[in-house]
Amino acid sequence: MPHLVRSTCPYDCPDACGLLVEVEGGRAVAVRGDPEHPFNRGTLCPKMNRYQDTVHSVNRLLRPLERVGPKGSGEFRPISWEAAVERIASTWSQILAKHGGEAILPYSYAGTMGLVQRNAGHAFFHRLGASRLDRTICSPAKDAGWKAVMGDTLAPHPDVALESDLIVLWGINAVATNIHFVDRVKRARAAGAEVWVVDTYETPTAALADRLVLTRPGSDGALALGMMHVMARDGMVDRDFIRGNVQGFEDLEAEILPAYSPERVASLTGLGADVVVALARRFGTARAPFIRLGHGLSRYANGAMTVRTIVCLPAASGAWARPGGGCLSSTSSAQAFDLGEVTREDLLPRATRVVNMNRLGHALTELDPPVMSLYVYASNPAAVAPDQNAVLRGLARPDLFTVVHERFLTDTARFADVVLPATTSLEHHDLYRAYGHYCLQRVAPAIPPQGQAKPNWEVFQLLAAAMGFDDPIFRAEAPELIDRLLATPSPLREGIDLAALSAGRAVELHLPDDARTRWRTPSGRIEILNPRLKEKLPTWIPTYEDQGKLPFRLMTGPSTYSLNSTFMERKDLLRKQKGMRLKMNPDDAAARDLRDGRRVVAFNGLGEATFLLEVTRRAPRGVVVAEGVFWLDHVPGKRNVNVLTSQRLTDEAGGSTFYDNRVDVRGD
Numbered sequence: 001m002p003h004l005v006r007s008t009c010p011y012d013c014p015d016a017c018g019l020l021v022e023v024e025g026g027r028a029v030a031v032r033g034d035p036e037h038p039f040n041r042g043t044l045c046p047k048m049n050r051y052q053d054t055v056h057s058v059n060r061l062l063r064p065l066e067r068v069g070p071k072g073s074g075e076f077r078p079i080s081w082e083a084a085v086e087r088i089a090s091t092w093s094q095i096l097a098k099h100g101g102e103a104i105l106p107y108s109y110a111g112t113m114g115l116v117q118r119n120a121g122h123a124f125f126h127r128l129g130a131s132r133l134d135r136t137i138c139s140p141a142k143d144a145g146w147k148a149v150m151g152d153t154l155a156p157h158p159d160v161a162l163e164s165d166l167i168v169l170w171g172i173n174a175v176a177t178n179i180h181f182v183d184r185v186k187r188a189r190a191a192g193a194e195v196w197v198v199d200t201y202e203t204p205t206a207a208l209a210d211r212l213v214l215t216r217p218g219s220d221g222a223l224a225l226g227m228m229h230v231m232a233r234d235g236m237v238d239r240d241f242i243r244g245n246v247q248g249f250e251d252l253e254a255e256i257l258p259a260y261s262p263e264r265v266a267s268l269t270g271l272g273a274d275v276v277v278a279l280a281r282r283f284g285t286a287r288a289p290f291i292r293l294g295h296g297l298s299r300y301a302n303g304a305m306t307v308r309t310i311v312c313l314p315a316a317s318g319a320w321a322r323p324g325g326g327c328l329s330s331t332s333s334a335q336a337f338d339l340g341e342v343t344r345e346d347l348l349p350r351a352t353r354v355v356n357m358n359r360l361g362h363a364l365t366e367l368d369p370p371v372m373s374l375y376v377y378a379s380n381p382a383a384v385a386p387d388q389n390a391v392l393r394g395l396a397r398p399d400l401f402t403v404v405h406e407r408f409l410t411d412t413a414r415f416a417d418v419v420l421p422a423t424t425s426l427e428h429h430d431l432y433r434a435y436g437h438y439c440l441q442r443v444a445p446a447i448p449p450q451g452q453a454k455p456n457w458e459v460f461q462l463l464a465a466a467m468g469f470d471d472p473i474f475r476a477e478a479p480e481l482i483d484r485l486l487a488t489p490s491p492l493r494e495g496i497d498l499a500a501l502s503a504g505r506a507v508e509l510h511l512p513d514d515a516r517t518r519w520r521t522p523s524g525r526i527e528i529l530n531p532r533l534k535e536k537l538p539t540w541i542p543t544y545e546d547q548g549k550l551p552f553r554l555m556t557g558p559s560t561y562s563l564n565s566t567f568m569e570r571k572d573l574l575r576k577q578k579g580m581r582l583k584m585n586p587d588d589a590a591a592r593d594l595r596d597g598r599r600v601v602a603f604n605g606l607g608e609a610t611f612l613l614e615v616t617r618r619a620p621r622g623v624v625v626a627e628g629v630f631w632l633d634h635v636p637g638k639r640n641v642n643v644l645t646s647q648r649l650t651d652e653a654g655g656s657t658f659y660d661n662r663v664d665v666r667g668d
């Protein structure tokens, strides 16, 4: 008889869904949504419905491997765990003696979101004195933009949107990336709310919209300033709310907004001036507009500033004061735990150098003194990191000792000297929180580790022992680390149902009653004027439009059937993606005599990649769109969209600029 085990979807997605796993004979035979989970309430996305196919895939790595062929060839032979750990420890000891700890670089991101397994290497690499990785590939500019205005103010609960009369899905392809929020949007719409989608092309999410607004890539900050210009001019700002809660709206009005007339904003955004006015009026007169802000618009040279400017809108309109109003950027807050219990910065012998993960290509090919060893876990940089040719050149270096801990033989794993097999989330302990809602879930294994796979934390325990590190933390097992996280004080966890948490159920964090009226900024007010920043007031700054004068802006959006490069092991989902495609407007295609379904090459100064052309009005003129981060091994030319993206960083916080690139396109 199968039995049911509760679990959490481990992937990097705002929904962090509750799962019910049907287990029979030590195998997961079915996975469905947990009907008792407050956010996903029993449903799952198309990717997770057959999670058991990932867990029990014939392509799982089940034994440690050692490279026998050239780097990148994927030729390996099995070795024992003892031999693998011994080889890593002895190579690192030599590197430490000859080059020092900073010659070793850990590279990890969010293959799993569990707080223990995701952060499992930090204590070890701190103790080792390795170079530190600045984990900036995803959202630092977005977070900086929010923080500039709102400080540590918690984002509203996603269910607040149910009471809104105008939901704006801004730079988010929610049908692909936040599907259970879409359920809230549909319910609000059924109750009378209007829905806008603001994007750069017609995504699947556009089908939800009463109004689709397509801006020129990277111009949304100008749109937000134009909206506030009109709202101020036409008496649609909430002066009472501003007086009581906001710092600096008057300065913005006097110093910045005059330059953002609808006509000027039209020229910056590509929208008609009449459209800018109409959007401003509708937003300004809505009772409780709710903005759900995605990541797309933050991955530009002006990303943090764009987010900062948009976050001013609900302050100007006073939306925060009304049930249903506000802005949800991210619910992930450090405030629920002290992660220091796991990350252990205190073990660092001294402040070692910091490497920005978006500049891995540079780090592996140009950094001086050089990186001599790379340890990758929970990430696939050969596919996901920008400037792919530089990354691959680095990974191919014969003198670089690379270790990859993975579930599958990814593009990165193919370049490893030693490959270690990793467990899936159904095989290890962890604690999950989300970045699109406020649930917390503690998860125990549903099935035993497959083959000889090991969880991240266990591997670092082995490596610590082999390196002779006797700090007590390395003897603590994963459940104990979870207990320690849960023992750190936090008002957000006050009064939560600990018995339910221990039993593996999702529980909601406790949002303070004044979370939406007490602004957690240094001044205690919403800081439209932030005196601590170089630009004290939000303003417009241009994008890079990288690679100069090439004709197309390149959008690299999420795909509904994969998650970054995860799920590419699943043939069923891969078929649904119908190949690595490039969407192009029919007029642009006609001008180049390119036909639908043809192979085309997109190129710029960084490299080129081969796509199947999809000619569609969903892409505006001058914009081409590539959804999904494909495995190089699956595509012609063995390069994906990231051969076209640059290592340049955002205005604040060193974020990625995946959307701020230009390309040209030719027939193959």
Ligand SMILES: Nc1nc2c(c(=O)[nH]1)N[C@H]1C(S)=C(S)[C@@H](COP(=O)(O)OP(=O)(O)OC[C@H]3O[C@@H](n4cnc5c(=O)[nH]c(N)nc54)[C@H](O)[C@@H]3O)O[C@H]1N2
Pocket: 012, 013, 014, 138, 170, 171, 172, 173, 174, 176, 177, 178, 198, 199, 200, 201, 203, 215, 216, 217, 218, 219, 220, 293, 294, 295, 296, 297, 555, 557, 558, 559, 560, 561, 562, 563, 564, 659
């Ligand atoms: N199915 C699926 N789900 C995922 C992911 C996935 O790859 N696939 N990725 C996961 C991860 S790691 C993350 S961070 C989240 C990201 O999920 P989202 O928050 O949706 O963010 P992005 O994927 O960066 O981009 C979202 C949208 O921004 C648009 N966009 C780009 N530039 C601009 C602009 O200048 N203005 C406007 N208005 N829109 C713009 C893009 O066209 C895209 O539709 O999703 C997670 N969930």
Ligand SMILES: Nc1nc2c(c(=O)[nH]1)N[C@H]1C(S)=C(S)[C@@H](COP(=O)(O)OP(=O)(O)OC[C@H]3O[C@@H](n4cnc5c(=O)[nH]c(N)nc54)[C@H](O)[C@@H]3O)O[C@H]1N2
Pocket: 012, 108, 109, 110, 111, 112, 117, 137, 138, 377, 378, 379, 380, 381, 383, 384, 385, 405, 406, 407, 408, 410, 422, 423, 424, 425, 456, 556, 557, 558, 563, 564, 565, 566, 629, 641, 642, 645, 658
């Ligand atoms: N062009 C372009 N590039 C992008 C993006 C984009 O929108 N466009 N999105 C960017 C964003 S938002 C992000 S967050 C990054 C994501 O970049 P990554 O975090 O590297 O994400 P994935 O490609 O999903 O790779 C995660 C890997 O972790 C492995 N893994 C899963 N669980 C475990 C585990 O428990 N242990 C170990 N050791 N491994 C595990 C998986 O098998 C998978 O190969 O990509 C970025 N790259």
Ligand SMILES: [Mo]
Pocket: 012, 137, 138, 139
């Ligand atoms: Mo991300």
